[in-house]
Amino acid sequence: MSRFALEFKQVSKDYGAGPVLENFNLTIEKERLVTLIGPSGCGKTTLLKMINRLIEPDQGQILWEGNEISKLDPVELRRSIGYVIQQIGLFPHMTIEENISIVPRLKGESKQKLVSRTEELLELIGLDPAKFRKRYPHELSGGQQQRIGVARALAANPSVILMDEPFSALDPISRVQLQKELIHLNRHVKKTIVFVTHDIDEALKIADDLILLKNGQIVQAGSPEELLKHPADAFVREFLGSERFAPEVSPQPHSAPSLIHLMEASGSIDSHRYVSEALQQLHASQASELLVTDANNKVVGIVGRDELGQRPGLSESGRLKVAEVMRPPGPSVQDHSPIAKLLDLLQEYPIVPVVDDNERLLGTITRQSCIKAFEQLNERKETAV
The missing domain is CATH 3.40.50.300 (P-loop containing nucleotide triphosphate hydrolases)
Structure with missing residues (x-):
């Protein structure tokens, strides 16, 4: 075949x-x-x-x-x-x-x-x-x-x-x-x-x-x-x-990476999806939390294994929606925000959404992605030396 x-x-x-x-x-x-x-x-x-x-x-x-x-x-x-x-x-x-x-x-x-x-x-x-x-x-x-x-x-x-x-x-x-x-x-x-x-x-x-x-x-x-x-x-x-082809600015060996270089693809789910679907997505992505977005791709909440796992999975229609169990999202940063603001947020929040000027989700930055980016920066520094 x-x-x-x-x-x-x-x-x-x-x-x-x-x-x-x-x-x-x-x-x-x-x-x-x-x-x-x-x-x-x-x-x-x-x-x-x-x-x-x-x-x-x-x-x-x-x-x-x-x-x-x-x-x-x-x-x-x-x-x-x-x-x-x-x-x-x-x-x-x-x-x-x-x-x-x-x-x-x-x-x-x-x-x-x-x-x-x-x-x-x-x-x-x-x-x-x-x-x-x-x-x-x-x-x-x-x-x-x-x-x-x-x-x-x-x-x-x-x-x-x-x-x-x-x-x-x-x-x-x-x-x-x-x-x-x-x-x-x-x-x-x-x-x-x-x-x-x-x-x-x-x-x-x-x-x-x-x-x-x-x-x-x-x-x-x-x-x-x-x-x-x-x-x-x-x-x-x-x-x-x-306008989609604005030249990328690669970080210099001794400069801090921009938020764009720290960002990873967002783990998100629509607010009207079912809890069972969110659990499947968490399992498939091996993530601990998902951002919840509305029809305009704006972040409206967050769900993790704790919220999803403790729910009976039922509602009046027979199945529980993500919107019914999500908790409020933490603060977000814009793609041009100073990195100092991001680092402050990561001390309190494990996942920080990155949004555009219209508050639409572009991606996420986690502590792990941030650590990885700085490790790569150090490697570039050593290579430059």
Whole structure:
């Protein structure tokens, strides 16, 4: 079996006004969240729709887990690949349960399995099955409807999910929340997700791998960090935003490190997540505490093993949310704060959030990360001597 989820081999497509894709090659590894970005007309949506044969290539091969998709029945192929679009496309006359289970129902799944799968998916996307399964789409907010669209795409347990501008019509708060939920979700369900977006911030935030296209060709592919640290050319810098490429100031051998060099990735969880999920995340990360964030990625609390372990895990809805057990967070520092302020805080607090000028979480500094940074500083001093 191929280690790649998807492969494009010498694929070309021309709608009559010149090639959109020409001898295009791309491989996408399994269980990665891949974002396609680029200017309008660069071929993003064409690539996406070729995967489930909504558009057929003029030349070349497209392989799905080693199988050439042109030899597969297009209806069965589409039932085996999840698809989430901006317009969502929920059936207004069907309940939420019926909308989510439509593909497995067409595949002949038993009613018992359909009910069980629907409840499982509603819990996974943070909606109470008892409250939502019998509702109709018009009774839900835009963000809730889009969550149902994601659940429907997951219902048949596909290995690949295609997402075409799925969050672009949502308000900013819902959009940020769903971006965070998508990242969280894929850590659990481990699907290959191909995500088309025009939003550069969104692409950089959610992607494991980023593919920047121009005129039907790949300009640069890699992790968001790779593109930001090593842009291939001026187009990459301009498209991602020149302000993102402010030159990094490396600490001199005899200078103190800045807060940016002390910072590590934040261990955080959304406030509406369940206690059981927080415990799982603590276990997976081997951390002792998690910061709790709201829909705007602002720190609203903190939870540790003590709070989570002492709770019965139940509430009126049957499961306890993180917001119900969190304690107030300690003080934070900004990325440009003096290091003396940080050192004072670390004497009292084991974890200090680092926030931007809008109080949004950038990362954390712990006593351990601080000690490690100063050890590296000493090593540089010794090398310089």
